[in-house]
Amino acid sequence: MKKTALIYGCLGLIPFIAFGVLLPLWPDDWHHGLLYAFNNYSAMILAxxxxxxWGMTISGAKPDKSTNGLTVGIVFSxxxxxxLMMPxxxxxxxxxxxxxxxxxxEVVLMFKGIYPFWYTLxxxxxxxxxxxxxxxxLYWLNDLTTFGMPVDHI
Structure with a gap:
């Protein structure tokens, strides 16, 4: 399971790197769409x-200990x-x-015995x-606005 989680986790980084770090390498006409794709993907991954x-809390919670993991799951969603509603x-x-x-x-949940150490690392x-x-x-966005391109037109 550790290997599979690591592979999927690394695969999940591909859009972050492709849209984020490599943004200047894409054609200028694509920047607007890529910035919003990055933002949307980021929000989706956070959710x-x-x-x-939520799932780890339910599967690993001990009935006598409160973990607040369910609240964390809802709040971060x-x-x-x-x-997505912010500019x-x-x-x-x-x-x-x-x-x-x-x-x-999640580190706190690891110390409570909900998350395994390897997963937290x-x-x-x-x-x-x-x-x-x-x-x-954020750097590229600032760079674009420095050269006269307002954020709402990106």
Whole structure:
């Protein structure tokens, strides 16, 4: 299971890297669509990860211990939806913060015995790449606006 989770996790990084880090390599006419594809994919992955928290909590929860994992699952799904209703770059900032906070909460769940250690390490590495990709997009977005392209026209 560890190998499969790692393979799927790495495959899930492909759109982040292709849309985020490699944005300047795509034709200029595609930037608008790629930025929104990146934002939408990011929100979708955040919602997916919050669903994983829900599932892991249900499968690993001990009846005598409260984990708040169900609440975490719902809240971060709502954050993902909220990010889709916000303009760029604010949605990207929200998503970066949400990925980092979700990872911190998953570390807490690991210490409560809900998440295995290997999974938390994998998630930390994947989250680091996701955050770096978001920072690249924010950099490119700032670079585009510096040259007179307003964010709403990207």
């Amino acid at each position: 997916f990860l919050s669903g994983a928290v 709502l954050v993902a939806v909220a990010s 760029l770059p604010y949605s990207l900032y929200l998503l970066v913060v949400a990925f980092v906070v979700l990872l911190i909460l 994998m998630r930390a590495a994947l989250t680091a790449v996701v955050v770096i990709c978001h920072l690249f997009v």
